[in-house]
Amino acid sequence: MTHVGVVGAGVMGAGVAQNLAQCGHTVALVDRDPDAIKQALSGIETQCRMSRLLGGPEIDAEAVIGRISTDTDLLLLAEAEVVIENITENWELKRALYREMDPVVRPDAVFVANTSAIPITRLASLTKRPRQFVGVHFMNPVPMKPAVELIPGHHTSQAALERVRDLLSSMGKKAIDVNDACGFVSNRVLMLTVNEAAYLVHENVATAETVDEVFRSCFGHPMGPLETADLIGVDTILYSVEVLYEHYADSKYRPCPLLKHMTDAGLHGRKTGEGFYSYGPSATATATGRSAAGGGTDRSPSHD
Ligand code: NAD
Numbered sequence: 001m002t003h004v005g006v007v008g009a010g011v012m013g014a015g016v017a018q019n020l021a022q023c024g025h026t027v028a029l030v031d032r033d034p035d036a037i038k039q040a041l042s043g044i045e046t047q048c049r050m051s052r053l054l055g056g057p058e059i060d061a062e063a064v065i066g067r068i069s070t071d072t073d074l075l076l077l078a079e080a081e082v083v084i085e086n087i088t089e090n091w092e093l094k095r096a097l098y099r100e101m102d103p104v105v106r107p108d109a110v111f112v113a114n115t116s117a118i119p120i121t122r123l124a125s126l127t128k129r130p131r132q133f134v135g136v137h138f139m140n141p142v143p144m145k146p147a148v149e150l151i152p153g154h155h156t157s158q159a160a161l162e163r164v165r166d167l168l169s170s171m172g173k174k175a176i177d178v179n180d181a182c183g184f185v186s187n188r189v190l191m192l193t194v195n196e197a198a199y200l201v202h203e204n205v206a207t208a209e210t211v212d213e214v215f216r217s218c219f220g221h222p223m224g225p226l227e228t229a230d231l232i233g234v235d236t237i238l239y240s241v242e243v244l245y246e247h248y249a250d251s252k253y254r255p256c257p258l259l260k261h262m263t264d265a266g267l268h269g270r271k272t273g274e275g276f277y278s279y280g281p282s283a284t285a286t287a288t289g290r291s292a293a294g295g296g297t298d299r300s301p302s303h304d
Helices: 011-022 034-050 061-066 091-101 120-124 158-170 186-202 208-218 225-232 234-248 257-264
Strands: 003-007 026-030 068-071 082-085 110-113 133-137 147-152 174-177 277-279 285-287
Touching (some): 011 034, 034 061, 061 068, 082 091, 110 120, 158 174, 186 234, 186 257, 225 234, 225 277, 234 257
Parallel strands (some): 003 082, 026 068, 082 110, 110 133, 147 174
Antiparallel strands (some): 133 147
């Protein structure tokens, strides 16, 4: 059993905390937003209680929640052996956090950055422990996904890498080793695909539903790229594409204006109840008829 700090209680932080606690680890969960913490705990409890109904194992929700302590103060992380950072995909926010967190966390602890695209070596340079700094690109929803990308930074020690691999294995995750590069393997491809799919809607070539149907019906993908964008978070997609665009200085990563418009409007996908689709309490997707203007007039009756 490891005592793990988890920073950020959004889509990914909540999933990481749940997965760790389900596997018997104790978790110190920190977010600067108390509402995010509340939402994370209630989401974790619901997921655990519904596990059996959804064909998963029986999970003792009370025991899982009992292993998670929470606070808005980073001091909660002081005794953690490993700290997994999952805050917003924004360089300035991550920079401020690592600067503040490094002196608070015990010196022998390993930092794990869960990022969609930011190079691990760059994040590690924000700390005084680049040897104890590892990148893990978790997949969403974390408790249900069997594999992650495991990324060493330039200075990462073999001991730190193996320590994190062992922790991942205890969470039921296969670690796929990839080298450190902006976007790693998965998001060099996925973010381009989602961004281009958003351009198709922006340019009125097809609706979000049609774009997704092509990927599901023609390619046999379980989800289309815009359903995937709603699951990941439209804001997170935009921030990741912006990181790729800035890093590679390559116009192929130019962020689609529709993603910017939707992010500004709070249409972040499942987590805010509306993105390319609308989600009711049961999280049933309904097409929004999102258009080039980004107006998102709801053409379909809600089935929620
Ligand atoms: P999110 O927007 O759902 O959650 C981010 C959380 O970070 C919010 O609750 C916010 O309050 C909190 N936060 C921001 N600044 C903070 C600070 N200084 N201290 C404490 N908390 C702070 O984002 P997410 O989707 O959970 O993404 C988190 C990270 O994981 C990002 O780097 C993202 O790129 C990466 N990631 C996301 C996905 C995905 O599918 N969403 C998949 C893999 C990796």
